[in-house]
Each structure stands twice: as structure tokens, then as C-alpha cells.
Amino acid sequence: MTEDFAAEKAQASAWFRDLRDGIVAAFEALEESHENGPFADLPAGRFEVTETTRASDDGSDAGGGLMSVMRDGRVFEKVGVNVSTVYGQLGAAAQASMAARKGLPGMAEDPRFWASGISLVAHMRNPHVPAVHMNTRMFWTPHAWWFGGGSDLNPCIEYAEDTAHFHAVQKAHLDPHGEGEYPRLKEWADEYFYIPHRKRARGVGGIFMDDRCSGDWAADFALTQDIGRAFLPAYLPLVEKRREMAFGTAEREQQLIHRGLYAEYNLVYDRGTKFGLATGHDPDAVLMSLPPLAKWV
Template identity: 55%
Template sequence: MSDLTLQEKQQQAADWFRTLRDQICASFEKLEDEATGPLSDRDAGRFERKTWDRTNQSDGAEGGGGTMSIMRGGRVFEKVGVNISTVHGTFTEEFAKNIPGADEDPSFFATGVSLVAHMNSPKVPAVHMNTRFICTKKSWFGGGADLNAPLPVAQDTADFHAAFKEACDRHDPAYYPKFKKWCDEYFYIQHRNRARGEGGIFYDQLNSGKWEDDFAFTKDVGRTFNEIYPALVRRHMHDSWTEAERETQLEYRGYYAEFNLVYDRGTTFGLKTGGNVEAILMSLPPEAKWP
């Protein structure tokens, strides 16, 4: 058992997610500075930040908020958002039935970081990552990262998975096979009968009874992402692409959007708890096509 109070745990988690946001934004801006590929005549992209406040749906009281960090039209990133939020309030009676511990008391606290990157080049994989700490009468960590390449490269996929396997193995050898399977099953577009991407890891309701251990793992997930993904981007960001490859990318983005709007629990959670709609739908691509 941890000697920290719940409030101290919440603050430590929120502070870490803010730190991770800053580290990832710095890494992505460095990629923009390094780019010498097809769009290198553009100014290097930079993040712009926008804060938002949340009002509780039940009583109109202040309910926390967050900060969006968005980069658009860069050399490498067509659109990328790295958002953080720390919110609290009360679930609706209907939604509380679906959240562990909320059936006893609908009050909640949630803090996290969420990232989605859509790239200019179809040869550079899109990616999603988020980690979070949620409290009701129960508390847990969740999150993960998954690769979403319009034009998959076997070595990229293998290296992405290897990085997260190493991260998982540092904490529990059972984590990677469990969380990889969970990712494969969760990020599946049922009506298309296809996976959303090349997978990664996904975990939820992680509470081993040792808060420091669960927090350490969640931090490792974030650090691992910030090591492996920029490395994959550097492999391909200088390469040119064809119009046909761009068309493939736009169609793939359509599938990505379908999943996020139909199945994604994070989208549902945000919309059902009075979150910022612009931040919630940050994950949608700037341009997409449907065949």
C-alpha cells in the first residue's frame, strides 16, 4: 500500500502527464527542424496551446479542464495533438453504470495525456498514444500506444512492438502478451472486419494494489513511446511519395475516423462527461476519403 494520499497520487499523475506532454512536443518539434524531405521548404511546425475549462453537467460547478497542444501544416506532421486534461465531477446515472466503482458513487476524477499524429507522408505511420489515471470509489491506470500505418513496413511494426515488449517485461512478463492481445481486440473495426492498424499495447483498470508500481509502468509506457516513435519517423520522413500512396493514406484515414467515432471509449467518455468537444475530436484526421 502507498503512503500517499489519494490527492497526492492524483497530483503526481497530473504532473507527470504534463511533463510527458512537454517532452513529446519537444521531440516532435525537433523532427520538424530536422526534416529535409519533400515539404522542407515550409517553416518548421510548432505547437500552439489552447486551454479550456470544464463545467459540471449536473450542477454547473467548475470541473477542471485541460490544455490542447496542436501542430498543423508542418514539414512532417500534417496534424498532431498532444492534449492533457484533469477533470472531476459526477457521472450521469446512465453512464455511471458502465464505470467501475461509479455505481456506488457517481463522483469521478480523471487526468491524462492523449496524442494522435497524422503525417504528411503516407510512408510515415500515424500513431496514437494515451495514458490516464481515473478515480471513482476505485482507482486505476490505463492507456497504451498503437501504430497506424497506411503503408505498413514490417520492420517498423516489429521494432514498435519490441520496444513496448521490453517496457512491459521490465515490470511484469505477463503484461506484453496480455496487453498486445487487448490492443488487437480493442482497435478492431468490426463493421469493416479489419484491424485499425498494426497494434501495440492497450491496458485498462490497472490496479495491482501497488500504486507506485502501476504508476512506474504507466510512466515507462510514455517514455518508451517518446523513444521509439520518433525513431520510426526519422526512417521515412525524408522520402518522397506518389499520388497513389497519398490516396491510400486518405482512405485509411477514413477507417481510422470510423473507429474513433463508433467504437472508441475515450471519445464516449469525453462526450458523456461534458469534455471539450474540440479536444475530444482532435483525433480525427485533417483530410480523409471513403472509397
């Protein structure tokens, strides 16, 4: 049995909110600074912020968060940066799944849970700029606590140097936690972000972890924070490098078809999507990750 973890919960929730605020500010600054190249004549994009709530079966407070979405900007065609803290009791199906997957006895007797995290997906105007995903989260039950998350790059037109930079920054942030962390989390991402029915990866990978509970909460939280801290230095230079590149209908077609892969993965395989919908969170916030336009051949 775990203790209530009130202080740790508050610390994690505040960290995810601070990370969200920094990313939102950085993305709006990118919009402002885009003065040349495709779409530079458009108004600079701004995030629309909406409070979200989780629906509980008995109508009691079950938490919520902020959904921040920018559409039709100069650089971002659609980007969402969501943060939430939700709690309550897991339903029977979720209890059984968690007990089986995580080996947690007693879920039926005490099905309380608490979860907090940040989730980000960016779909870009310019096909030369890669789409990207990042999330980090903490989950607590009376029986165990754990962290999860990571980030991965999803270009429709891959540049080897961009892939190398993204991974190098991830590695630099993970190496202080042990030289084995980056290769382990990279391999995990390669396995997790794979689309079995297409027999291919969703993108060019990144890092991913789940069920992180070493027994040292502070150490696991520090690792989770560095996964979050790695995101902007890994991604912003790629946007700045590619956003002014010219493109035509062939590149746009390639982008839309690649987005179809992204939509398939998130709707069929993504654990976060399944958990959010199953536990009554705002469906618009859960499905924020879907691209504004996609195409299938």
C-alpha cells in the first residue's frame, strides 16, 4: 500500500503546469517570429484555452485541466498542449486491466486513482517541419505509483540530421540518470510507436517509458522532469531550420497521407487515448491529438 502522497502529487501537478506554460509561450513566440517563407502573411497563431472536466458517475468532483489548442497559424496548422489532474475511482474494466497489466492485487477493494500529466501533439503547416508528440504523467493508486511518458518525432519528409539532433538531445538529458536509460527508453519507443497493421513505425522514434516506479519517487520524478526539459531544445531548432522551405502539392500530399498513419495509431493503439475515454475525461481534450486534415490512399 502507498501513502497518500499529497505533497508529491501537488509537486508533480505543478511541474506539468509549468512545463505547459513554457511550451505554450515558446510556440507563440515561433508564430510571432515567422516573417519569411510559406504562410508568413497569415496572422500569428494564438492558443485558445478551455477548461476541461472529467465526468464522474455520481456527479462528484473528479478533476480536470486546461486544453490549449492553436489552429491555422503561420507555423502550426494545429497544435494542442493539454494539462490535467484527475481523480476518482476506476471502473471495473479499468480495475481488471490494471490489476492484470501491473500485477496490482486489491484494485477491486480500493479502486481509487489520481493522475496528472501533460500531453502535446503538433501538426505543422510546412511538410518539411516534422510533427511531434510529447507527454509525461504521474499515476497514483493506494497500491502503487508510477511515472510514464516520452517524446517522438514524426516527419513526413525525414532529414537524417534532424533525426540525429532530436535523439542526441534526448540522450544528453537522460545520461545523467544512467548511461543505460537512453538506449532502454529509445528501444521502448521503437516498440511502442509501431503500427502492427502497417508493419512500420509511426515516425523516427524518440524515448518512451511507462510503469516507472523504482521505489525512489524523487529520482523517478527527476527523470520525468528531464524528459520534459529535453523537448524544446530537441524540437525548436528543427522548426526554425525547416519552416521557411518551399514546398508544393507533392509534399503536401505526402504530409496528409503520413497524418493518416498518426490518426490510425492514436485511435487504435494509444494507451492514453483509451484511458482518457474510458475514464470519462473530456473527449475533445483526449482526441486533441488528431490532425486537422489527413488522407488515405
